[in-house]
Amino acid sequence: MKIEIIERPELKAAVLRIPRDGKWVREAWKEISVLLEGNPAVTDREHGYVFVPEWQWATEVTTLWVGMTVDRLDGLPAGVETITIPPKRFAKLIVQGDHSQMEAAYGSLAQWFRDSSYDRDISEGSFSYEKNPLQPVNPFDIPADVIDHFDYEIYAPLHAEGKTSLLPPAYPEIIGVEVRRGSAGRRLVGLEMDVNQKEINPAVAIPHFWQEVMPRLSETKDRKKPYATIGLYLYEPPFGPGQNFRYLAGVEIMPDSKEPIPEGMVERTIPDHDSVVITYRGKASGFGRVWDYFHGYWMPRQADYDAIDDYEYELHDHRFVGADDEASVFELHFPVRKRIRDARLTEKIVVDEKGGHALQDLRGEHIRMVSFQGAKLYGMDMRDTQLKHVNFVHASLEHIYFAGVHVRSIQMGGTLFEDIRRPDAAESRLEGEPGTKGWVNVEPVVFRDSDLSTAVFENCDLSDVNITGCKLEGLRIDGIPIAELLDLYRKTS
The missing domain is CATH 3.20.80.10 (Regulatory factor, effector binding domain)
Structure with missing residues (x-):
C-alpha cells in the first residue's frame, strides 16, 4: 500500500467528543450535521472527519472526535468543541475495500512506521484523522455492524524532530521517503x-x-x-x-x-x-x-x-x-x-583503504577446519589469502575482483563462468596498493595444464587468444572441427 508524506496547512474543526465506538461515531455525525447545518464557518461539506488522539496510543484509545472543518472558531453552536491542528507533515494512506483490507491498511501503516525513518507524533495534543467522502455513499448512514466497504484517507502525524529530520530543509524537493515491501518479480x-x-x-x-x-x-x-x-x-x-x-x-x-x-x-x-x-x-x-x-x-x-x-x-x-x-x-x-547482524570472529578492526569500511582484522591469522556451509560472506578483503582444501560445491561467487590470482588443482565439474570481464584499460597500472582505486591489472589470463574437455564457450570474446600445445580432438568452433581445419592448413601451407 502506498504511503505518501505530505504537508498540510492549519486545520480547524468543529467536533463532538464521543467514546471510541462505531455506533457512537454515527450518532455524533448525525448530531453535528444538524448543529452545523447552514453555518457559514463550515469549509468542507463533502467530507466527514474522525479525529484520533495520538497520545492515547500509549495506553488505549478510548475517545474520538467527529466533525467538520471550519475557517473560524467563533459563532459555533453551544455544545460543539473545537480542534486546531497546526501546519504539519503527515503520512497519508488511502483505505479502500472490505474489513480485511481496512485492517491490512492499518497494519501496513504500523509496519511503515517501524521500517521507515519517521517517528509518529504521539505527544499530548497531537491528532491523526480520517477523512471520509460523503458521496456517492455516506458511510455514516450505514450501521457499524453492517458496513462492508470502506473508502477514506488516513492522516497520521509525523514528529517534527528526530528521525523526521531525514527530510531536511536542504532537500525541499524530497516530499516522501518510505521502505516499501518487494513484490513478485x-x-x-x-x-x-x-x-x-x-x-x-x-x-x-x-x-x-x-x-x-x-x-x-x-x-x-x-x-x-x-x-x-x-x-x-x-x-x-x-x-x-x-x-x-x-x-x-x-x-x-x-x-x-x-x-x-x-x-x-x-x-x-x-x-x-x-x-x-x-x-x-x-x-x-x-x-x-x-x-x-x-x-x-x-x-x-x-x-x-x-x-x-x-x-x-x-x-x-x-x-x-x-x-x-x-x-x-x-x-x-x-x-x-x-541488514543482518554480522558474526564477529575478532574484535580487532582495520579500515579498508578502497572503500573506507571498518573490517574485522584477521590479517595474518591461520583459520583451520571451519564449516561456512550456507554462510554469506560480504565485503571481504582476500588479498594475498591462501585457500587450501576448500569445498565450494554449489557456492556462488559474485562481484569478485580477481587479478594476479593463482588457482591450482581445482575440480570444476558443472561450474558456470558468466559475465566475466577484463578491466577497461589499455595497460596495467600496478603502482599503489593492489585492488584499490587506480590499480589495474590487464595481464593475460592463463590456463595451463588444465582439463577443459567438454567445456562450452557461448557468446565469448576470444579475440587474441593464444592456444599452444593443447589437445584439440573434437574441438569445434561454430560447428567446424578445428583439428581437421589445422591439418588442412598444414598440408596446404
Missing part, C-alpha cells in the same frame, strides 16, 4: 540504451531517449494497471559514482502475459527486493538530487538496511505532468536488503 518491456558517462550526459540523453520510446509504448500488450512508465538503471561492478550503465525505458506488463514482445524491444524482470522509495516533486532537471539524498543523507543516517547496487528504477504515474513542470512528481526506487 515485475516484468518490464521497453527499449534499452547504453550510457557511457564519459561520452554523453545522462540528464540530456535519457529525456531524448524517452521521446523515441513514447510513440512505441502503444505496441506493448497486457500493460499492468495503474499505468506508469518505468526507467530501469542496470549497473555492473565496480559500483560507484559516474559509472556507466544500461537504461531501459518502458512499461510494466502483467506477470502472466503471453503476448509477444514488440520488435526491437527487450524484457527485464525487477527482482522482489524491498526498496527505499523516494518521492520527488519538481522539474526533471533536478532529479539528480534524489541520488544525492539517498547516498549522501539517508543511507548514512540509518543502520537497518544495506543498498543493493545492481539496479534502481524511476516511476512516473499520473502525478507526472511534464519534465519542465515544477508540480511533477516522480518516484525513485532504491533496492535494499535488511
Whole structure:
C-alpha cells in the first residue's frame, strides 16, 4: 500500500467528543450535521472527519472526535468543541475495500512506521484523522455492524524532530521517503540504451531517449494497471559514482502475459527486493538530487538496511505532468536488503583503504577446519589469502575482483563462468596498493595444464587468444572441427 508524506496547512474543526465506538461515531455525525447545518464557518461539506488522539496510543484509545472543518472558531453552536491542528507533515494512506483490507491498511501503516525513518507524533495534543467522502455513499448512514466497504484517507502525524529530520530543509524537493515491501518479480518491456558517462550526459540523453520510446509504448500488450512508465538503471561492478550503465525505458506488463514482445524491444524482470522509495516533486532537471539524498543523507543516517547496487528504477504515474513542470512528481526506487547482524570472529578492526569500511582484522591469522556451509560472506578483503582444501560445491561467487590470482588443482565439474570481464584499460597500472582505486591489472589470463574437455564457450570474446600445445580432438568452433581445419592448413601451407 502506498504511503505518501505530505504537508498540510492549519486545520480547524468543529467536533463532538464521543467514546471510541462505531455506533457512537454515527450518532455524533448525525448530531453535528444538524448543529452545523447552514453555518457559514463550515469549509468542507463533502467530507466527514474522525479525529484520533495520538497520545492515547500509549495506553488505549478510548475517545474520538467527529466533525467538520471550519475557517473560524467563533459563532459555533453551544455544545460543539473545537480542534486546531497546526501546519504539519503527515503520512497519508488511502483505505479502500472490505474489513480485511481496512485492517491490512492499518497494519501496513504500523509496519511503515517501524521500517521507515519517521517517528509518529504521539505527544499530548497531537491528532491523526480520517477523512471520509460523503458521496456517492455516506458511510455514516450505514450501521457499524453492517458496513462492508470502506473508502477514506488516513492522516497520521509525523514528529517534527528526530528521525523526521531525514527530510531536511536542504532537500525541499524530497516530499516522501518510505521502505516499501518487494513484490513478485515485475516484468518490464521497453527499449534499452547504453550510457557511457564519459561520452554523453545522462540528464540530456535519457529525456531524448524517452521521446523515441513514447510513440512505441502503444505496441506493448497486457500493460499492468495503474499505468506508469518505468526507467530501469542496470549497473555492473565496480559500483560507484559516474559509472556507466544500461537504461531501459518502458512499461510494466502483467506477470502472466503471453503476448509477444514488440520488435526491437527487450524484457527485464525487477527482482522482489524491498526498496527505499523516494518521492520527488519538481522539474526533471533536478532529479539528480534524489541520488544525492539517498547516498549522501539517508543511507548514512540509518543502520537497518544495506543498498543493493545492481539496479534502481524511476516511476512516473499520473502525478507526472511534464519534465519542465515544477508540480511533477516522480518516484525513485532504491533496492535494499535488511541488514543482518554480522558474526564477529575478532574484535580487532582495520579500515579498508578502497572503500573506507571498518573490517574485522584477521590479517595474518591461520583459520583451520571451519564449516561456512550456507554462510554469506560480504565485503571481504582476500588479498594475498591462501585457500587450501576448500569445498565450494554449489557456492556462488559474485562481484569478485580477481587479478594476479593463482588457482591450482581445482575440480570444476558443472561450474558456470558468466559475465566475466577484463578491466577497461589499455595497460596495467600496478603502482599503489593492489585492488584499490587506480590499480589495474590487464595481464593475460592463463590456463595451463588444465582439463577443459567438454567445456562450452557461448557468446565469448576470444579475440587474441593464444592456444599452444593443447589437445584439440573434437574441438569445434561454430560447428567446424578445428583439428581437421589445422591439418588442412598444414598440408596446404
